[in-house]
Amino acid sequence: MEKKVPPISSKLPVFMHGADYNPDQWLHDPKVFEEDIRLMKLAHCNVMAVGIFSWATLEPAEGEFNFEWLDHVLDTFAGNGLYAWLATPSGARPAWMSQKYPEVLRVQANRTRNLHGFRHNHCFTSPVYREKVAIMNSKLAERYASHPAVVGWHISNEFGGDCHCDYCQDAFRAWVKRKYGTLEALNRAWWTTFWSHTYTDWSQVESPAPHGETQVHGQNLDWKRFVTDQTIDFYKHEIAPLKAANADLPCTTNMMDLFYDLDYRKFAEVLDVISWDAYPTWHEAASEGNIASWFAFNHDLFRTLKQKPFMLMESTPSLTNWQPVSKLKRPGMHRLSSLQAVAHGSDTVQYFQWRKSRGSSEKFHGAVVDHVGHEHTRVFKDVSSLGETLAGLTEVIGTTVPAEAAILFDWDNRWAVNDAQGPRNGGIHYEKTVVQHYRALWEQGVPTDIIGSEDDLSKYKLLLVPMAYLLREEAGARIEQFVRDGGTVAVTYWSGVVNENDLCYLNGFPGPLRSTLGIWAEEIEGLHDHDRNGIVLQAGNALGLDGSYQVHELCELIHAEGADVLAVYEDDFYAGRPALTVHAFGKGKAYYLAARVSDPAFYDAFYGRLIKDAGVRRAIDAELPAGVTAQLRSDGASDYVFILNFSGAACEIGLNQAGYVDAETGETVSGRVELQQHGVRILKRKV
Template sequence: MNKKTQVTSANFMLHGGDYNPDQWLDYPEILADDIRLMKVANTNTFSIGIFAWSALEPTEGHYQFEWLDQIFENITSIGGRVILATPSGARPAWMSEKYPEVLRVDAYRRKQLHGGRHNHCFSSAIYREKTQQMNRLLVERYGNHPSLLMWHISNEYGGECHCDHCQEAFREWLRVKYLDNLKALNHAWWGPFWSHTISDWSQIESPSPIGESMVHGLNLDWRRFVTDQTIGFYENEIVPLRELTPDIPITTNFMADTFDLIPFQSLDYSKFSKHLDVISWDAYPAWHNDWESTANLAMKVGFINDLYRSLKQQPFLLMESTPSGVNWHPVNKAKRPGMHLLSAMQMVAHGSDSILYFQWRKSRGSSEKFHGAVVDHDNNSNNRVFQDVARVGDTLENLSEVVGTNRQADVAILYDWESNWALNDAQGFGMETKQYPQTLQEHYRYFWEQDIPVDVITKEEKFDSYRLLIVPMLYLMSEETIERLKSYVANGGHLVMSYLSGIVNEHDLTYLGGWHQSLQDIFGLEPKETDTYYPTDENVVIFQGHAYTVKDYATVISAKGAKVEAIYQKDFYAETAAVTSHSYQEGKAYYIGARIEASFQRDFYSQLVSDLQLEPVWKVKHEEGVSVQAREDLTNYYMFVMNFTEQKQSIEFESTVYDMKSNEELNRQQELTPYEVLIVRRPK
């Protein structure tokens, strides 16, 4: 784990971002000035061609690569590197006009018009042919260019199509999944419910609001199909790239849902990640919002970083961010002084080997003309945002030895896209209070606050390397996952699980006979029912002599050998178990039966961490709102001490540390100004 794993051939931190020279081909003075400003901004890497199809192929079969040749040479002249994108994220108008099948059909069965972006059909044979043809021309022309660093495939894959081609592709996908056996499909979908039994494959349609699907197995399989169809389209795109440039790494940019700052929900990234060489993602937190503290938002950013880093257990890339505001939040607030460097260093602290922006230069027109950029409409290198970017570049130049390093974690939290899909579809519990990703972040919070590193893993990963595995609200569990959890505990692992876990199998069918017997064996209990609360309802649990408030959910538990750690105080299940522990063979399993306030989780995990002797390897004394995160190699810890508050904060190192820029020994006591970050090295 401590060995370096460089995800690109660059031995420096990447700094730059999305560059759209195709918008400025009639402005040669702008293109010339870009090169000058790139050096002033301390940038070195640029993503090119993401939306450039109409500039590369203005009419069918008529190609214009000369402008891109020149851009390559311009960037090469300053020692820069290029991340070359395939342009499939936005088609030229001539293609939509001549080949209307490339346009998506929405869930209402309405054909979409040309416009916007990402509204192409992933099943379209013509679009697959055209994208692969374009990509082959790109790789033949630029595959051996010395400045080519990596391939950026399309852009922010997402969405779905319901056209006739996609319906046929879905039916074929189901035929393969269910071995051409309609009886197996009907059993998995519980077909007799409301007379939904399928008697011919042609009767299957994708879910639609026109006739809202109550067949949850169908809904779940459709979401799986959308992921697989998207991956299939991506795999078609990269054929010539793998063929002609097998040593050039490939990525595509993942996303997060911005306002809640939870993982992107429409695609199962745990599947998609296996097809990428490098994970990259686009981060746009709403800093300085009016509904949460800066530290709370930083915790959520940390969770997503640790999830995307853990997908491949290697450094990732921040492919897009903004040096200040965006243009699509309800309120597009500028970053306050210091926040840009702080937010950039948080990404690096959690495993990013890049700080890249959308965008290099603001567009002059259309929907992104006011989206944040390095170069504003004033073309001025002296404005605040440009200077903030230059400062980040200067800081990154001192972090070359951090490139390729990772984070060692003894604690893991399990996140699962399929389980969240199924839980959200379930017509039960609280329709607005399920909040699966947010619940996982609440469990993550304690470890982030205590500077204890966490891997956020998926169910396919190995469990046995972790001393503590936390599995909240894993509603959907296959028998395979259950048995792997059982083996983990039996072999000495410590497992924490919560309410609404293990209720349905991989087909979204409930387990008969109550909770799965293996789960009963592990936890020494049986959940009897789940009480769902109105917003005004609450209960109280007593844990180690202290009272804590319960909201939203409470599980009525029948303890069968489990030790009762906390009890309810109210309602018909007063004086019964709310939290339990149970030794199972060599390990121990804990069950949290209710959604309990944050202070309970701090106290519960504090005790558990003490029992397991889990500690941060980089102890720094600090107050709430300061985060200390680190990466490591065989000889050093690289520590990022970050003040996510609006007040000065005092910190104290427990041992000798060295400033990353000057390499000088620092005083152990330091004061951080608001939004300040201190980057130090500590020898092992």
């Protein structure tokens, strides 16, 4: 039985392929638009994101609107089989608005109001800005909500940042008052008796400030939660007139690479489809494994947010202009990096930008159409070739990733970890640690979800819980039940330390997981960058692993309370104490790793055994060379296996089963599969 989700738009039930398009930059030369239409079709592009920063063109003066140019763009699209994600222009306001209504400009944490300029320089709470956005979006909705070329709404652009103006201070006070009800409850949750920071009036509560309060961790955490909620509230304000005009048109906003400032898991609840902007720094090293696994993690995260295909809304067809080094994509890398997104669940490949801007800050950012203005470039040919490939993969649209492994990753835990003030203020490296554990699954071609602590665990066989410092009681109970029911969990040091208010557990760490894991964590040591220790696998351990592995940065001193010791520390005063344990609990097993192992070989061996023991599905039954991974999409009747070569060299893999066909050519595939440098093969098999 086929298991597909509907396409993102019934108007365009194929892979969407296109770019951010700014025709408002070229209104002085109508021939540019005519040429763009020809080139779009030549590049096998079918959709453009239009109007993202066009407010000054749409409303050149307050109350004076100019939509004729946009009418022409969309009508021409409709006549040429092209479609648009029509943007709301709120990402950057016109100068006349900043001049007349300075309250729309953000106030920084130091309580200084910004001047006009840049983008995202606006207060989400400002009544004036909300009024102006509502007027603009209402007019756009009235005019275009039923336009045949419009497939959905692109809301603003890369939301982020915060504002500390008086409006936002009042909103924050109202937010915490709703959450806690009384000052007594707030003071208890924030532990304000420390340093005599007790609040005695709601008006005393303010956002964290470099010249004011930054040391109340519960307050810092709640401010970040408030910023997410206020940004979401602004987004909902934006889409209200759009949904009123046509509730069926999907709305999205483009998210960013593991973005820190907003809880995307909460944001996902109000989006119709997830979209994000991926800009890997390819070619930093001979092998692309580190970069590829980081972005694979991101792709899996954004797919998991709604458990359905997502959109690659922006990528570069060539290079960026804002990274430390603007490196060109080597031959084959455009296809490889784009199909990596597809392999992990994207139903689109889109770029920033279609045509290079002639001036200002992104004039040297990569584009499909270069300043030379024609199709006779290497980049244009790469884009056109990929467009042909995507056009032949329509059967993959709507397929899902059948993951049996998951990694726990919560934003408020991330914020709390980085605000903990110990045990390593010189770099706790939470995000890198999570991806280090993820990479061991990625290397072995294991489809993986990136989940939150409130998500259902019942579909998984293996759960990784790296550095779950902030762990709610309810999350601990959910993990305990998962193991009791037969699941395998692997937890690391610095987990179960604080609750949702960033208050330390008093019943021993790892707090809600102490019984599940069968250990007690007494102390944790932060190691200097030059410090090293090691762990030694015990002879005859249950995993069948041997040898020793170097550890660095963090070492936790634990006691086994029912857990079996699999490895011990090698050096220092805690030599011989447990470093890796397993606890048989209910029908499942709970592992605990007490130190940060620096050697990737450990994770490959450790998770390789857990994957096998838990019966976790891999994308393909084959030995994968280092830097080569396999990812899986399925409709329940057919599997689509993407074999992606990030090793930096040509290689081949041996297939351990028959029944494969090449999804692009239809040819039967058996024996050994050759992969060129930066190569991709897409194999199809019956389930």
